[in-house]
Amino acid sequence: MKSLKRFLSRVSHFVTRRRDDERLKEEIEQHIALQTAENLRGGLSPVEARRQAMLKFGGVEAMKQDYRAERGLLFIENLLGDLRNAGRTISRMPGLAAVIIVSLAIGIGVNTTIFSWIQMILFQPLPAVTGASNFLLVEPRSDTAGYPGASWLEYRDLQTHVPALRDIVASQMVPFNVGQPGQTERTHGQLVSGNFFSALGLKPAIGRFIRPEEAERSGTEPVIVISYDYWQTRFRGAPEAVGQKLRVNDRDLIVVGVAPKDFQGTMLPLKFELWVPATMTPALLGGTRDLEDRTSRGFSLIGMLRPGASRQEAQAECSTAMARLARDYPDASAGFGGEILAFWEAPRGPQRLLISGLAILQGVMLLLLLAVCGNTANLMLARGSTRQREMAVRVALGAGRWRIVSLVLSENMLLALLGAGLGAAFAVWGTTALRIAPMIGAFPILFPTKVDQFTLAFAIVLGAACGLIFSAAPAVHLARLDPQDRLRSSSNTPPRSRARKVLMGVEVGLAMVVLIAAALFLQSFRSARQTDPRFRPEGVLLAAYDLSGRNPDDASEREFAARLLERLRSLPDVEAAAIATNVPVDLHGIPRRPFTVEGRVRTEPGQDRAISNTVTPGYFKVMAIPLLEGNDFADMRDKAAPAQAIVNEEFVRRYLNGADAIGRRLQTRTQTFAIIGVARNSAYDALGEPPQPAVYFSYRDRPADQGEIHLRTRSGNETALTSEARTVLRDVDPMLPLYDVRTFSQHIERNLYLRRIPARMFAVLGPLLLGLAAIGIYAVVSYAVARRTREIGVRLAFGATSGRVVLQIIRENLAAIAWGTAIGWVLALAISFHVMTKGPVNLPVFLGVPAILLSVATLACWIPARRASRIDPVAALRHE
């Protein structure tokens, strides 16, 4: 209590310290005046009286020191003093400080940006929801089907049987066709349980949310909640939006409320605009039996952990509940268990992939930052040595070792924190720039990353850590000084510090690793782009349609596709048109199906699987994939021909040993097909992949409710076809929107997107790091040279040529650089063996990068060396 009071009083005195000094001065004067008066009364002369009084009072300055130590916060006063001093020192070296601050800012900024992503995925998986990291996924899982999601009835059961989770909510992602006939637009929404918004703890921006009773009975409550962005763009943010009707899948739904800003659904990074009670499913999706059918598993479940409950408890309860369901409903749930997962472990989203990718990236970027620290340490060490005299004077005047260390530390910390501040600003800019991500596939996505207090704290901690790291060497160096020694000798006896050279070597090694990684990434990316896909994407337009809302049967799907193709082929600019269920080089890949084929006996257990795509006649013409044998599929309306399949070369080679394929029978789980043709191999999953066996089925035999329209133009200008294609679809079905319209080239570009991010990042970072290494080398060498001015002068005076001097300086420094390069090279080689298992070592990269690095390093040595060799020997000897 007493100490607290003292502390508070000290703080207040700290603030009012100037006034307190005045007070003390006045008291002392008064004291001495009174004593002098007393002495005068005692008979002393005025001068002597005052002298005696002052003697009696004692040392005023020492007392003042005591008084101040007693009064204020000495520690903070010292710190402020140090900071003032640091500010002065830094402002005296603006160029150097700028280089240090900017390079730190880049390192910290990049790291902070990546951290904000990781942070978002780990802790903020539900934007606008507080305590999002307490929500867990409930995922039914079977050995054969993976994680197919939960059925509605299963959800109802789990809701009551996993008490460790409060209020489990269900949601299913659905593409809706929104708008009046002829102007429909594909918009993504979620079918949700009645407790969806309340369990997430959300408050509507305006209006209200779906009430629990509105998701009880099937199809009775036509209500809808829209997203904030949708409200802003479609209703211009008007409050009258609530109560208006929205035509969704040809049904009127009443807008009852608007979700809060930033809320984008429960499947980060997908961005949903509409939320409809799950009980509307039959009404909106053409009378599906999703709500009664236990095998129809489309719902994702999440629940918040009840306070005090653990994930293990939830897991145990979930397992028990699923085991009971498997017993009660063997048809639908046999073999199913349940798993409780965190958001980042989501089995049906990109989170898992993203987290591992980001973790690697973060590691690389921390290495980069370490290189920046090494650089800064080098610069500071170089500068620190020129300040040895200053420090020696300070020590001689009585500064303790710790005061010296804290002086150096405060300078570096100031630099580091300035760097961190600028870095945080970079990160703010970077995260907003990255928010503008394109749609991946047909889904609108948004990564709501932002720089919040955690991210800022991360930046500051990173800055402080950097400051400590690059302070350590100079501080230790300076604090160990013997003042006598320093003051006596002049500054031209350089302490041959190994530390500087070691740091330089380490930095070059790090630059080596990142540069090689950058080069490898870029090369693999470029070679992927230049690889011939073995089909012709130029001049092809892609567009998708989706009949799933109608719940159509096979016949109507087939008829729809046939009519659509007829109309499309009649367009003047269309050379060929086809529909397929899958597009090659897609981010999600192409499904593989198990099959058996006549003439193939499998020796090992398991099943053969091949890439499968279901296409209409004309597909091979659109794609420019030649049929090497046999013919195209029978016409869509042909009812006589048996079920047909076309296989590719690799299929024939691998499963039929190159024997004649035509006429053989191929069997899938449900149907038997006759092979009627062999197509040339082409790329399926990625450009540049090794050949994969593939089977094409006919759309006539296996119609689907979704289709990707492929159109090849005559003119070569495929984008011009977009509006005509839209008109055609509108004529065929006014309620159906055409979506995800893109050229095939755009489709490929988009799917290279994920590969492009790291490639671009490395392309920027590689040169950056090279630059940093060059700055570091330059700093060290020019410093060392400046310190040896006299020595060089002596050499030149004794007849050494400037060429020899230059050579010697370069040789001395290149030794350390070469060591760093060699170690970095070996490290990069090891990493490339570990990460890129396939293919031989990329020789051009592994030889070219060291060559570039060493030439840049030599140049960085040469510039200061040459400057030194040009000095006038006489001037050099007079130096100091």
Place this chain on the structure above:
Amino acid sequence: MKQKTDVLQGTLALMVLKTLDVLGPLHGYGIARRIEQISGDLLAVNQGTLYPVLLKLEQEGAIESEWGASENNRRARFYRLTREGRKQLQAETKDWEQTAAIIRRFFDAKAEDLS
């Protein structure tokens, strides 16, 4: 060295408290005079050391100070014992007496008393 000043400060604080208790509000010089009179030459050399002690006591709340007029009609800072200071004085007086008694007993003790 440090030990000694600490002890001095501690005793000085107690002397200040006692002085203010007996004489009522006083300025620094008055306190110094009084302590000097009683303690002989303990403070004869360094009267200045009194001021940090006064500050410490004030921070602890044992004394308060305010400006007033001194006997020579100049502004002077007068220190006054607070209720808390009085309590502190009592407690510390007791402590001191106990300590002093113990020490005295030790000094008085003869070899045969301890065997």
